[in-house]
Amino acid sequence: MAVDMNMNVLIVDDYKTMLRIIENLLKQLGFKNISQATDGTMALKMLREGSFGLVISDWNMEPMTGLQLLKEVRADVKLKTTPFIMVTAESKTENVIAAKEAGVNNYIVKPFNAETLKQKIAAVLGAF
Numbered sequence: 001m002a003v004d005m006n007m008n009v010l011i012v013d014d015y016k017t018m019l020r021i022i023e024n025l026l027k028q029l030g031f032k033n034i035s036q037a038t039d040g041t042m043a044l045k046m047l048r049e050g051s052f053g054l055v056i057s058d059w060n061m062e063p064m065t066g067l068q069l070l071k072e073v074r075a076d077v078k079l080k081t082t083p084f085i086m087v088t089a090e091s092k093t094e095n096v097i098a099a100k101e102a103g104v105n106n107y108i109v110k111p112f113n114a115e116t117l118k119q120k121i122a123a124v125l126g127a128f
Contacts, residue, residue: 003128007053040064059088074103
């Protein structure tokens with residue numbers, strides 16, 4: 001099944017430069033509808049009010065971490081099947097395990113490029 005390049009993608013990071021980088025990578029890959037949230041609380045509100053086909057979230061954020069956001073999404077009946085990719089600067093095994101246990105679909109360690117992002121998205125949504 002082909003990936004819908006018009007789907008709404010939500011990127012979540014408290015670092016504006018990282019939001020810009022990920023948005024630019026997504027645009028390079030062909031995604032057209034990209035929204036940004038600067039923390040987990042804002043992201044959760046946007047997810048509950050809108051319709052998103054993919055969430056790409058940083059792990060380390062305040063006041064709600066990416067892991068807390070993931071747990072909230074998975075606990076919400078309307079949102080629980082939303083594909084979720086976690087982005088982090090840390091590749092600690094316990095973090096990967098915690099994210100997997102919380103229901104993450106995939107995991108990206110910074111820094112990464114468009115090809116890595118494409119592979120991770122393809123693993124979650126299908127080839128494009």
